[in-house]
Ligand SMILES: Nc1ncnc2c1ncn2[C@@H]1O[C@H](COP(=O)(O)OP(=O)(O)OP(=O)(O)O)[C@@H](O)[C@H]1O
């Protein structure tokens with residue numbers, strides 16, 4: 335069995351020469367066998383964080399423990415970690431088999447053991463018939479499988495993935511995503527996976543860690559992050575189409591607390607002052623008595639639903655509606671909000687309820 339390990343980050347920080355603060359005070363406990371996905375926009379520090387865990391980047395401040403051992407000063411080759419990158423980084427002059435064998439030889443794994451591990455992993459990944467080919471004679475998806483295989487045969491304590499699927503076409507990406515998940519279920523190795531694709535994060539992760547500007551914004555099970563985003567940034571980043579935001583104010587009067595804007599007036603509890611309401615497109619419904627009136631600009635039929643894009647006061651809204659003919663530009667639609675799906679954010683963007 336491969337080794338397994340927990341990964342503990344405490345107040346981890348990275349400042350590059352030149353002063354960029356790429357990672358700032360990141361604290362995260364990854365359990366043995368967990369599959370954690372780091373997600374966030376380009377430049378938010380995902381790769382920097384991952385590379386510090388791998389030992390490819392020096393830690394500026396804070397600590398990393400793997401399997402209970404402080405590894406800040408442990409060189410990469412002694413961390414028992416395997417990393418898979420976006421560009422497969424296979425050796426072009428070696429066959430798939432040699433590529434997979436290389437790391438095992440370095441670690442002095444006996445020949446028979448090398449053979450059997452490679453055969454087994456190649457079988458799992460469906461690349462058995464490619465073992466004698468060189469990377470130049472393989473498709474992108476096949477090369478990425480070999481790169482995965484090379485990491486898996488090592489049987490490391492931890493897998494680190496940095497956008498390993500982003501060079502593949504959409505169909506292959508979805509397929510490989512499912513295979514990675516199955517593989518993890520079977521092997522159970524602690525995994526940290528970086529992507530900027532929120533859908534990939536949601537479908538792959540036991541837990542999703544949303545980052546922005548080097549900081550962890552929220553960490554939780556995919557449906558928690560979707561259902562209870564900690565702030566407006568997370569709310570807007572997770573979910574597609576993006577959550578609708580309507581800016582307005584909370585006002586008290588007649589013994590009630592109301593959210594008031596040019597688009598929407600509705601009961602909402604919160605401190606008096608500026609506030610933003612968030613509604614996901616899939617939570618808007620056709621409702622003749624609803625509180626919103628959408629002036630339609632565009633309809634995008636999806637087959638099982640229609641994304642209707644339009645304006646409501648000063649806000650631009652998207653509604654994902656089911657069982658309707660696509661509305662025409664200029665149509666006015668009365669929309670309601672499904673019960674208990676509204677999010678409320680204060681002036682700083684912090685969630686103050688839903
Ligand atoms: N070697 C480096 N030297 C200086 N600055 C760097 C270096 N590597 C990354 N940075 C900076 O650190 C910040 C975080 O970069 P990082 O590569 O970790 O982001 P990322 O989240 O992986 O982005 P992407 O999704 O584009 O891969 C960026 O501002 C980037 O320009």
Ligand SMILES: [Mg+2]
Nearest residue numbers: 380381382496
């Ligand atoms: Mg990156």
